[in-house]
Amino acid sequence: MKSKPIWLLALLAAAVALPLVFPNPTITTIAVLTVIFAAAATAWNIFAGYTGYIALGHAAFFGTGAYSLAIICQHWHVPADFTPFALLPLCGVIAAVVSLPLGLVALRTRGHTFIVITIAMFFVAQLLAYDLRGVTHGSAGLSLPIPLWSGDFYNMPFYYAGLLILLLALAVSWWIRNSKYGLGLLAIRDDEDRALGLGVKTGPSKLLAFVISAFFVGMLGALWAYYIESIFPPFAFDALFDVAIALMTFMGGIGTLVGPILGALLLEPAQQLFAVYFGQSGWYLVLYGALLLVVILLLPEGIVPTIRKRWAQWTAARARSSPNSPAPAPPLPPSPTSQHPAIAARGEGGER
Amino acid sequence: MDLILQAAIIGILTGGVYALMASGLTLTFGVMEIINIGQGALVILGAYLIYVLEQKLHLDLFVGLLITMPLMFGFGLLIEWAFVRPLKRDRIMLSILVTFGVALVIEGLLGLIFTTDLVRLQAWYTTASFQVAGFYLSYIYVFGFLLSVVLLAALYFLIYRTKFGASLRALMENRTAAQLIGIPVERVSAITFGIGVALTAAGGMAFGATNSFNPGSSYDLISRLLVIIVLGGMGSLGGALIASVLMLVIEDVTAVIWSPIWSTTVFFIVLVIVLLVRPQGLFGQVAGRKQ
Amino acid sequence: MSMLEIRNISKAYGGIQALSACTINVEQGKITGLIGPNGSGKTTLFNVITGYERPDAGAVNFNGTPITNAAPDRVFAHGIGRTFQLTRIFPRLTVLENMHVAAPRNGSMGIFRRWSSAHERSRAIELLEFVGIAHLQGMPAENLSYGQKKLLEFACILIADPQVILLDEPAGGVNPTMTNQLADRIRLLNQRGVTFLVVEHNMEFVMGLCDTVNVMHHGAKIAEGTPIEVRNDPAVLEAYLGD
Amino acid sequence: MSRPKGSQLWGALCALGTCTVILATLAACGTSGGSTTSSGPIKIGFTVSLTGDFSDDGKAVEQGYQLWADTINAHGGLLGRQVSLDILDDASNPDQVTTDYQKLITVDKVDLLFGPFSTLLTKPASVVAHRYGYALPEGSGGGPSVFTAGLNNVFDVSLPVASNLVSFAQYILALPAAQRPQTAAYATEDDPFTQPQVDLAKQMLEQGGVKTAYYNVYPAETTDFAPIAQAVIHSGAQVTIFGTLLPDITAFIQAFKQQHYNPQGLIATAGPDQGTQFLNNIGGAQSAEGIFVPNGWYAELNAPGNADMVAAYVAKYGGTPDDISSDVAEAYSVGQVVQQAVTQNKSLDNAKLIQTLHSGTFTSVQGDVKFDSTGQNTAATAYLFQWQSGKLIPVFPASAATAQPEYPKPNWP
């Protein structure tokens, strides 16, 4: 495993080099949108994956970030250059601040109620974008400054800004997963009341994760707004954004570090390319829907956990077949390599 | 005052139609613990089926239900068998994703067959109205409401007065125990899903007769249906009815006394307040995990 | 002075009075038993003490400090640990991770700390060895057998060095041999100064372990005394033991 | 969930890398397709909304572009070359529009671009086109916000959105005092296409002394129109002005019929112009009698190429001239204007095209076209139409009118 850092650097280099190797703006356009979604799914996973709370209202923070940047640019007459990138963290902070009261209210509930409250909050946010005309210009939308970069160069800054946010989100996700705080979040996912009884400050913990994910999603919303150059309420606050990041996270493997990214890397380009290649024939939705169904039915646990499981089975099988393998684990307790957690523990549902 | 009263009456009548669409959703959730995001697309499918019968066979809309409801029931069985039954874990979230996929496929296919032109179901009663107490009530709203009442009553009878209903309720409360006394769990689940989808066919007819629709019309519907069943309490039929009516009355009254722009916002605020006081919804069961 | 004083606790659900003016004292360094028929309010009392339920009336004091209505995490931080009747562990975390959840969080919310410092890790493994499941440390907890989960739940609490441990039916659903092991561990900890309050139906277990036994019926205490005294109390025989 | 390991980060990057490669390969496959040549057909790219929110209008736009291409190809093509259309689905989504126009420009290497449907999608498309120096002529994305971004490459060949209802306001104010309505009710969808029109009409009518009995904006996703209709009825307004698209106006008309509410005048920004689809939705021609709709085009309009287009439409898609949605004409006009500019330049060069479009005067099936500095058509006329005996007939201004306006509107059947 000595080669690990080399691989790590090589892959990072590959991601960095992508737009240089494939400079075609169509590819980089898809790449920009994909990193945005990968980062959003990673951020969402920090909250939803670790705490087990399925939030379907993060589009509210995406939109808040987008509108923040647009309004700031308008009021401060921000030039159309790299300055808006420097403003992204500020937009993230605004989204985080907005998420604080929403989180306080929503996190008093659990389960389905939580899901629906977040959906409702998202709708209220969208409605406000329409209704607060003084600030948002309602349905007429807002424009952002348009940089006069050439077409070939245009996507680069957005791609690297997105990649940077993605790496940052990934690093935060990794760090949280390995921190005591993150362990508390996982405990909340498994049994919240018990976690509370073991001294985990569940309320603040959940809220912090919620705010962290909102911060990243807000930054991404602002980046997206600058990229698209014009924002309208139905696009900045898009219900399908919520479904998309949840779908990506689940497809990749919820609660895992890389799952959300993997899901985004598969889904976002697939969606864009399907629309490009099959849109005209009308089969785009049918194919996209069918792809979803197939993946979910074949890999219900998500890609990463399934691969991990297969890998473990494969190594276990290899160990068993090799001649001088250690004796099988004693029958009781069940051997650590056994692969039946879900079915055995959930009992009834699984067997017949 | 008249205006508010009228808005409230319209709210109650349209609420009945929404209850029809939402009852299938809440029933499926109660029995199978899955959220059928595809319900909106199924409503539109139901509306298109009726549309075909009306256009090709000149069948009356309500008579058409006699054909589409069994058809949609069968379609429900198929969806359950193909996509829902294989889900073993994380059923709630995965069912959302799977039924979302089903909805996309349905929308795509409807687009291929019917194009994206807006259509509307036509019959003499979709435009006619009668006068009562000084204002006009349209027949279709009244008929839609009556249909909803009849079907919900039939559903109530099925669930609380029949052996099938008893097995269904048993399944809702304790799956293993139901299996141990010989209730065919999978069959009951499939039939329940089928009933939910069949109700959708009726809801689709009522929706199509009061709104223009095309294959993409499902998006606005499903969020409203979800909100209804949560407000009513997930799994509660009576809750779905009350919540639908409540939602439509609040929205309609707000629209006339203040502004249509704020009507949905006002309703969502009411929803959030209700849920903060009663997280399980108006008629839901407490789902606490505390010991 | 009692370490844990439960004074006149009342609690009603709808029309049902689960606890009515229940008073129980837990002496420091003792093992106190709590028995009573099903539905007599034992688990509700535990929930009130540990902050999962709010009492309608009454007070709970711990070392002289009122902890009535304190949230469960505060109660735990005070040094009161508890197990559940139907064992509750974190099924998707490994056994070792389960142990670390309860490890003390000093000050900050731990976001800047790795969950397994070397010291904490060795402490956790030591405790797992103490209850005899150290060999399972890397396994997802949901794969454990019922009894092993009980032991894990028990070990989980110990990592925070609580002063009092509340056990809710520790022997329920566990085979007698394991029950005895558990009794040994409880005694050992008690000798090291840990106080226990134990709810249990297994009379052998209670009689063999407890210094004093409280008997509850219909939400109130009907008897208190040594195991022998309680066993021969006619009220207890009538309400609980039968005959 | 396994224990956290440093290797997860490694795995993350591994996945990232692998998928980057997959993604790149996928997209690279697409790049092999296009090339710019000076012979062979001229490629013109655009997107339409075949799925999603705008899908009901997408088809008409596509038909308009297609008809224009057919016509020009039948007449020997543009600059002597055939025209081929490169059509992508934008799924009514700005992300997809951005990707699509990038692909049209950089992968398919189209020679010219046309605009998509709706203001909301035209804006992101115009930004992408601008980046590459392409002109973006369009006919169905004329909301004011498109023209405030300071781009010089977007041209709307149709009537500026806000002016649509001007002709109606003028007509009402020109009525003899005895006939002129005292009160008006306005309801408009919250949409950049409809609301500016209604607001301008309201301003004009108020200045002319028509009192506003009711004014409200409703959210775009409204499905339940009955209470708004009730409120309009309750206001007792003599004329009703709606900022709607097809589904909403259908619902309002249904409600009015049911409530036996007969305003003297009823106009809707869009919907009644949808020909047969409109009639089918409201239940027949009788119900449509007397309903006004503003438009920049009508089937009988005496404008260059209009008769040809109408004939071509009927030949290709069937139906009657009245079935033709004005979206078709708007799209067709885009082709015509571009055709004139390109022919004048004798070149497909987009920079020249932009220059020419800004300076010249053109004609289209919708009438004259002359762009101001922001790209809006200053020469367009707003016509007022009315459904009479199952036909949509121009009734105002008098110069274009083929019949007298019916006012007040007859009662519902």
Add this chain to the structure above:
Amino acid sequence: MLLNLTNVVAGYGGSDVLQGVNLAVEDGSITCIVGPNGAGKSTVLRVVSGLLRPRTGEITYNGRSIAGMNPRQILSLGIVQVAQNHSVFPKMTVRENVRLGAFMLSDRALVNRRLEEVEEMFPVVKERANDKAGSLSGGQQRLVEFARCLMLDPQLILLDEPSMGLDPKTLRQVFERVKAMQQGGRTILLVEQNARAGLGISNHGVVMESGRVRLEGSHEDVLSNPEISQLYLGGTISAAPKTSIS
């Protein structure tokens, strides 16, 4: 023998919980399975009732093979399982609960007759007929479960830890009913952690360990076997006074 298990192997996912179980249940007996947690006791019941399909091995009931049948088929042969803790339908009335026990029967008259019989044996069913089952105490709920399982007039009743969570007094009442059911001519196979109590009412004891049957015999044999007693029955519970249970 009414029920015979021969070399039954079964488990969940990748691991085998039962690793070759051989077991015989005599007609009209009460057979009690004891053993450590995780030995596979409950799994034996699940295999017999059809909730879990055995991987290999043979299960015969009245001489007929039932391995691989689904729960409904097995139920119709007269084998009923009462699940571990709380398996009443709490929001349904006691009568509805009991009636549902006869879900498989379509003869109304027969169902009514059975209901009367069951009400006679379990008075609580009649007394609380219209109360929600969830409002009953733990012991009463257990009795309702028994009553429910008798509606099919089963020959073999599988009980999974009937004593769990019950106080001593209730426990005794419940075990009395178990005994009474046997005296009514039924065969009972039960799994018990409370080994002494369980074996106390049984004719036959089975000790399981690690997915295999370690020992079987009359309950006296099992109780008096010193090694077994030491290993699984807690031996002499250190200095604890023996109570009068059982």
